[in-house]
Amino acid sequence: MSAKVRVALFGFGRMSQAAARNLLRNPSVKLVLVASRSGGEKIGRDIGDILGIPATGLIVKGADQLAQSLAAARPSIVVDFTNPEASLTNLKTAAKYGAHLIVGTTGYTKFQTEALRSIANMYEVSLIMAPNLSIGINVLIDSAKKMAKVLKGFDIEVIEEHHRHKKDAPSGTAIRLARLIAEGVGINPEKELIFGRQGNKSAKGREIAIHAIRGGGTIGVHKIVFISDNERLEIKHESLNRNAFTDCLIKVIEYVHSHPPGIYSVEEILGLGTPAPVAKMVKMDVS
Ligand SMILES: NC(=O)c1ccc[n+]([C@@H]2O[C@H](COP(=O)([O-])OP(=O)(O)OC[C@H]3O[C@@H](n4cnc5c(N)ncnc54)[C@H](OP(=O)(O)O)[C@@H]3O)[C@@H](O)[C@H]2O)c1
Secondary structure: OOOOEEEEEEOOOHHHHHHHHHHHHOOOEEEEEEEEOOOOOOOOOEHHHHHOOOOOOOEOEEHHHHHHHHHHHOOOEEEEOOOHHHHHHHHHHHHHOOOEEEEOOOOOOHHHHHHHHHHHHHHOOOEEEOOOOOHHHHHHHHHHHHHHHHOOOOEEEEEEEEOOOOOOOOOHHHHHHHHHHHHHHOOOHHHHEEEOOOOOOOOOOOOEEEEEEEOOOOOOEEEEEEEOOOOEEEEEEEOOOOHHHHHHHHHHHHHHHHOOOOEEOHHHHOOOOOOOOOOOOOOOOOO
């Protein structure tokens, strides 16, 4: 990249702080804005103070002053790690200011996802829904799709484990994995995906069950188990620290910066699977 890419971070919790550390070290990126929850204890503080590094001169702004902050900082890309409700409002404002949207937040409903696509369409900015920002997890997804095509007839379970603070369960990545495997095996994800096996639902070789474990500081584990009467195959990915996400984020930022506006997936950006054409978006009222 020639000129530095101007990047804003929305939210300043676990993920955004990890991202900020990485972005501050990257010579091709300039972190120009950090905006978080209005009234929160981080507002008005230098991000260096929060990160435990020397002062950076970048002060955390409140989301209630987002329009003014965007006008002053002029980010070309916004990276969001907040929660679905907050991000819908904040990302609409960012798109109005012409910023491309990288959405790391998870837990969106279908309606919220469509609303984000519509916002990107309306303001002609890029949208990357990135619930799985890690190179390894994307390779796991790609491998699982291929394995599912061969392992038809095996019972399949998806198991995920995260820290005790995670707000959504099961994880967006686990649901995506199960959906893609269902498509690979040739079963209907709407009917045959189940969440847990409460009610003594036996494995009948058709449905795929997703199980969630919550506890401690576990950053993220995703495991897929394929079992037949005669053999068992497991593939597993574990994030050892949050740099697993932020290294991938830099690749996504570089891609967005060097490509025309469109809706891209992280898999496509990493060169995995068949590149999807730039997606068409559904117009809907997001006012
Ligand atoms: N894409 C991936 O690979 C990946 C990986 C891990 C996690 N995630 C997802 O990323 C999201 C954030 O995770 P996290 O662990 O960083 O959560 P977190 O530590 O709770 O951070 C969330 C941040 O959002 C801020 N916030 C809340 N409301 C806001 C608003 N209206 N405007 C602006 N900021 C607001 C919070 O402010 P306060 O600090 O004042 O509360 C906090 O700083 C979750 O959805 C999580 O599942 C994604």
